[in-house]
Each structure stands twice: as structure tokens, then as C-alpha cells.
Amino acid sequence: MPEPHADAGDFAALRPGLLRLAYRMLGSWAEAEDVVQDAYLRWHGADHAAVRNAQAFLRQTVTRLCLDLMKSAGRQRQTYIGPWVPEPVLEEHPGMGEGDALTLALMMALERLSPLERAAFLLHDVFGLPFEEVAATLARDAAACRQLAARARGHVQKSRPRYPVSAERGRQIAQAFFAASRRGDMAGLQALLAADVQVHTDGGGKRPAALVPLYGADKAARFFVSLARKGLVSTAPVVRETVIDGLPGFITRELDGVLQTTALWIEQDRIQGIYIVRNPDKLRGLPNFDDPPNATLSV
Incomplete structure (x- = not known):
């Protein structure tokens, strides 16, 4: 059943989840905020009558903006001086969700993935989206997205805490x-x-x-x-x-x-x-x- 169209209030409710997605894609909270703001402007100018699911539309927009940004970021990382570590985000940061389980160690592992592998893994394995929505977001078929996520999963498995401490x-x-x-x-x-x-x-x-x-x-x-x-x-x-x-x-x-x-x-x-x-x-x-x-x- 179509989701109700989102006005500014609805967007505010969706914004924390969009920020978490963008941050996990980019490793930078400042860049994540810029991407989500850009997504809002695009949503504000969209034909809402043609949008069946506002949340899916915004997730798709944020993911694609992140992929575009990651292409240029990849070139910048090649000239970065020394090791690159994601921007630190504290547990009390207002944008972080309770029980957000993707640790910094896992984010470092994500850096070794291609942008599409990273997106497929995050959307499906971390944010729990069905492969049909992942496919629509990445403009790939569902089988290809399953392969992308599977490859990513294999790369990050070693970085997932097996025996987490209290x-x-x-x-x-x-x-x-x-x-x-x-x-x-x-x-x-x-x-x-x-x-x-x-x-x-x-x-x-x-x-x-x-x-x-x-x-x-x-x-x-x-x-x-x-x-x-x-x-x-x-x-x-x-x-x-x-x-x-x-x-x-x-x-x-x-x-x-x-x-x-x-x-x-x-x-x-x-x-x-x-x-x-x-x-x-x-x-x-x-x-x-x-x-x-x-x-x-x-x-």
C-alpha cells in the first residue's frame, strides 16, 4: 500500500535514518549532512503525486548521491597523507541510533569494498532492505545485488566482533x-x-x-x-x-x-x-x- 506523502515534518522523522545511511557510506558526518540536505531539496522539488513511497525515494536519493560523492572521494583518498580513519562519532551524537551495531572496525573493512558492494551490503545487511529495493536503488537486478552483498559480506566478516566485551x-x-x-x-x-x-x-x-x-x-x-x-x-x-x-x-x-x-x-x-x-x-x-x-x- 502506498506510503503517505512526506511533508517537512515527515522528512524530519526520516532524517536520522538517512543520516546514518549517508555516514556509513561516506565515513564523514559533515558530508552525510550535506548529502541529506541535498536529498531534502530534491524531495522538496519532486512531484509528490508520482512518488509511491517517500522513504524509499529518499533512501534511493541519498544512496545515489553518496555513490556520486564516493567516486571523487576515492580519488582524494589516493592522495590522502597517512592512514584514513572515519570521522569519529560519539555514542551521544544525536544522529546515532540506539544499538547501532556497525562499529568503526567494520567501517574500516567497508573501505576495501567497491562503492556498489558497500551500498548493497549496507542497504541489505545493515538496514534490512529487501533486495528488490536494493536493486531499484542501485539500478541493478536483484541477483546482481545479492552477489554484491555476498562479496562484501565475505570481506567484512573478519572485522565483525565474534566475542564482544561488555x-x-x-x-x-x-x-x-x-x-x-x-x-x-x-x-x-x-x-x-x-x-x-x-x-x-x-x-x-x-x-x-x-x-x-x-x-x-x-x-x-x-x-x-x-x-x-x-x-x-x-x-x-x-x-x-x-x-x-x-x-x-x-x-x-x-x-x-x-x-x-x-x-x-x-x-x-x-x-x-x-x-x-x-x-x-x-x-x-x-x-x-x-x-x-x-x-x-x-x-
């Missing part, structure tokens, strides 16, 4: 990692890191950061110990403990006074992935932290 345990491990990394405690770090841990530090060429991802517990531990011993990290208490894109983490104010986010992918009480964002362009959406630091996490 919120409290994640917070405890984040506390231990913060303390060990800021003290330069080699033994403490090695006790926390998985053997095949990976570290991604995104400075975007605008702040100092490792220019390539680091792999392996020994290399990762030595990296953080070196920073601490050279006095290149702040030992002040964290600004806030938080959840960043579904992962336990924390926000710090570093020696230059600029904020930094750290998110931890944890499996079976060991840190599997460390995602640090230092690029100031990606931190503009963080709250204004004028309150005293959260003293729970301190060296």
Missing part, C-alpha cells in the same frame, strides 16, 4: 591501555595487545601521525613506548571516556592543546585494533569540552 570490561581495558601507553609501559602494553593488533593513526598530513598502519603487538607496543619516552604525548587525565562508533575509547587533549580520539576494537580481552584520529578537520564535530577532565582515566 561496556564495563571495554572501559576497564581502555583505562589500562591509556595508562600503559602514556607511561611507556612495555610489559603492560604487551599484556593488552593481541598478537596481530593493528594501529591506524589519522593525522591527515595536518598533525604528526604514523604514515602507515602498524601491524603486530611488538611494533605497536614499541610505537607507544617511543612516544611516551620522547615526551610526545600528554599525561593529563582524559577529557572524556566514551564510545566511538560502537567501540570503547577516550578523548584526550594533547600537548598542542588539540583534541584526539582513540577507539579500541577488543576481542577476548585483547586489543585487536587501535584507531586514533588527530586530523583536526575530522574533530570539528566533537562537543566543546570546557568541563574539568574525567579523572577516571589518568596515568
Whole structure:
């Protein structure tokens, strides 16, 4: 049965879901907001009498705008300085849905997919749309979309948490990692890191950061110990403990006074992935932290 036509009020109700879709496609909240605003303008100028399902129309519009943007973004990523990490979004962000399960680690895995694979996987596996609607959105037949989603699923399967830790345990491990990394405690770090841990530090060429991802517990531990011993990290208490894109983490104010986010992918009480964002362009959406630091996490 046709869905009622959406006016501005209806669009406001649909907007959070459209923002989540666009953010998951693009990895940038600012770009997601621009895309959704563009979709609204297109909806505002559309012949509503010819639209049978407003929500499907808007999802289709947002997805196609994202695909267009990803073509140019792909070229920009080729010249990006250092590892690229999605813009950090905190659990209290007004656009994030409760129980939104697509973690930062999974979003990093999505970066290895083609734009069409990413769209098919998100629309079907994450947002639960039938392949008929996915096919209409991507201008492909349903069988082709099933293949796209299946290929994507295979790529991201390794990044899906198999043994997720509780919120409290994640917070405890984040506390231990913060303390060990800021003290330069080699033994403490090695006790926390998985053997095949990976570290991604995104400075975007605008702040100092490792220019390539680091792999392996020994290399990762030595990296953080070196920073601490050279006095290149702040030992002040964290600004806030938080959840960043579904992962336990924390926000710090570093020696230059600029904020930094750290998110931890944890499996079976060991840190599997460390995602640090230092690029100031990606931190503009963080709250204004004028309150005293959260003293729970301190060296």
C-alpha cells in the first residue's frame, strides 16, 4: 500500500535514518549532512503525486548521491597523507541510533569494498532492505545485488566482533591501555595487545601521525613506548571516556592543546585494533569540552 506523502515534518522523522545511511557510506558526518540536505531539496522539488513511497525515494536519493560523492572521494583518498580513519562519532551524537551495531572496525573493512558492494551490503545487511529495493536503488537486478552483498559480506566478516566485551570490561581495558601507553609501559602494553593488533593513526598530513598502519603487538607496543619516552604525548587525565562508533575509547587533549580520539576494537580481552584520529578537520564535530577532565582515566 502506498506510503503517505512526506511533508517537512515527515522528512524530519526520516532524517536520522538517512543520516546514518549517508555516514556509513561516506565515513564523514559533515558530508552525510550535506548529502541529506541535498536529498531534502530534491524531495522538496519532486512531484509528490508520482512518488509511491517517500522513504524509499529518499533512501534511493541519498544512496545515489553518496555513490556520486564516493567516486571523487576515492580519488582524494589516493592522495590522502597517512592512514584514513572515519570521522569519529560519539555514542551521544544525536544522529546515532540506539544499538547501532556497525562499529568503526567494520567501517574500516567497508573501505576495501567497491562503492556498489558497500551500498548493497549496507542497504541489505545493515538496514534490512529487501533486495528488490536494493536493486531499484542501485539500478541493478536483484541477483546482481545479492552477489554484491555476498562479496562484501565475505570481506567484512573478519572485522565483525565474534566475542564482544561488555561496556564495563571495554572501559576497564581502555583505562589500562591509556595508562600503559602514556607511561611507556612495555610489559603492560604487551599484556593488552593481541598478537596481530593493528594501529591506524589519522593525522591527515595536518598533525604528526604514523604514515602507515602498524601491524603486530611488538611494533605497536614499541610505537607507544617511543612516544611516551620522547615526551610526545600528554599525561593529563582524559577529557572524556566514551564510545566511538560502537567501540570503547577516550578523548584526550594533547600537548598542542588539540583534541584526539582513540577507539579500541577488543576481542577476548585483547586489543585487536587501535584507531586514533588527530586530523583536526575530522574533530570539528566533537562537543566543546570546557568541563574539568574525567579523572577516571589518568596515568
